[in-house]
Amino acid sequence: MPRVRRGFKARRRRNRVLKHAKGYYGARRKAFHVAIEQVHNAWQDAYKHRRTKKREYRRLWIARINAAARSNGINYSQFISGLKRSNIALDRKVLAEIAYSDPGGFRAVVEAID
Numbered sequence: 866m867p868r869v870r871r872g873f874k875a876r877r878r879r880n881r882v883l884k885h886a887k888g889y890y891g892a893r894r895k896a897f898h899v900a901i902e903q904v905h906n907a908w909q910d911a912y913k914h915r916r917t918k919k920r921e922y923r924r925l926w927i928a929r930i931n932a933a934a935r936s937n938g939i940n941y942s943q944f945i946s947g948l949k950r951s952n953i954a955l956d957r958k959v960l961a962e963i964a965y966s967d968p969g970g971f972r973a974v975v976e977a978i979d
Contacts (some may be wrong), residue, residue: 925967933964937975947978
């Protein structure tokens, strides 16, 4: 009696996992049982890091805004509260970009909140 080789669906499932495992080292890319474990771990890490990326960018923006604000003689918390009082609706991403690429424009924003 010939051995059972499974069918189209099983091969498609294996190939889909191995396609995701491309670029991994050694058996992690070639052996299905090792590759599926590695792919699942990679998916978990990707899920987690999509969320931490948002936190890290916000921290970077705040650090840039704080540095630019301090060079203009005001600290970060005073600057943000001044923006809210003056009804200037710029988010941290835009403020960080202005602080990084256009220091004169950032100085104008700081002067507008006084």
